[in-house]
Amino acid sequence: MSFLNPDNKEMSPLQRNLLRILRIFLLISGIYITLFGGANGAERIFGVLILVALAIINAPAIITRNRIRAIPVEIELILLTMVLFELVGGDALGLYVKLPYYDNFMHFMLPLYIGLIGMMVVYTMYYYGRLKMSLAEMAIVIVIVTIGLGGVLEMGEYTYDKYLSQGPLGDITGNTQMQGSPTQNAHEDTMNDLFTDTAGGIVGALIGVLLIRRAEKKGEHWEVADKIEKMGQD
Numbered sequence: 001m002s003f004l005n006p007d008n009k010e011m012s013p014l015q016r017n018l019l020r021i022l023r024i025f026l027l028i029s030g031i032y033i034t035l036f037g038g039a040n041g042a043e044r045i046f047g048v049l050i051l052v053a054l055a056i057i058n059a060p061a062i063i064t065r066n067r068i069r070a071i072p073v074e075i076e077l078i079l080l081t082m083v084l085f086e087l088v089g090g091d092a093l094g095l096y097v098k099l100p101y102y103d104n105f106m107h108f109m110l111p112l113y114i115g116l117i118g119m120m121v122v123y124t125m126y127y128y129g130r131l132k133m134s135l136a137e138m139a140i141v142i143v144i145v146t147i148g149l150g151g152v153l154e155m156g157e158y159t160y161d162k163y164l165s166q167g168p169l170g171d172i173t174g175n176t177q178m179q180g181s182p183t184q185n186a187h188e189d190t191m192n193d194l195f196t197d198t199a200g201g202i203v204g205a206l207i208g209v210l211l212i213r214r215a216e217k218k219g220e221h222w223e224v225a226d227k228i229e230k231m232g233q234d
Helices: 013-036 044-063 073-092 102-127 135-164 168-173 186-217 224-230
Strands: none
Touching (some): 044 073, 073 102, 073 224, 135 186
């Protein structure tokens, strides 16, 4: 298994090809943006962050000499898509500013991804007997956690805008204001973000519930649980 030739034993041809395309595209994008910047030529920091994200996602198996295996392909595809939409699209290409509703889109999609990954992890704990919880309870917990993370993100955006955007950190990131958008003032943007975060978390949790029930109807279980469980095994 290598970065450009992912292991195909536990993934479909479609998953393998998507993984390879995303890895290559993000690697090239990260290098290009680091060297030349993004939409305005001043977004090199986001190129660095793209490369750091790729390194973190693929590092566990290398650093631990396979004591911790590569993360499941389902989770890696979600994480790579998050990097694509956030760091490449939203930040380096400036879509948060150029597209009026891109911020709403991201505040729906990121919690959806987080909610779906959360359902994978909680279901794994349930399936292997480390957690006693119904599907409804799993979904509620994931949604609550997602709402909390959305609140933390909004506090981070406020802190950046008020105290950091005009300092050295702001110079690196282009002094962009994180709260507010072309169609909303800062207050409306924050409240809409929180509502959209909640909607995304609910949809992500519901998708997880549907995938679990679909597997159970076939007399099986959601196989992602086996992959997550194997991550820490020799």
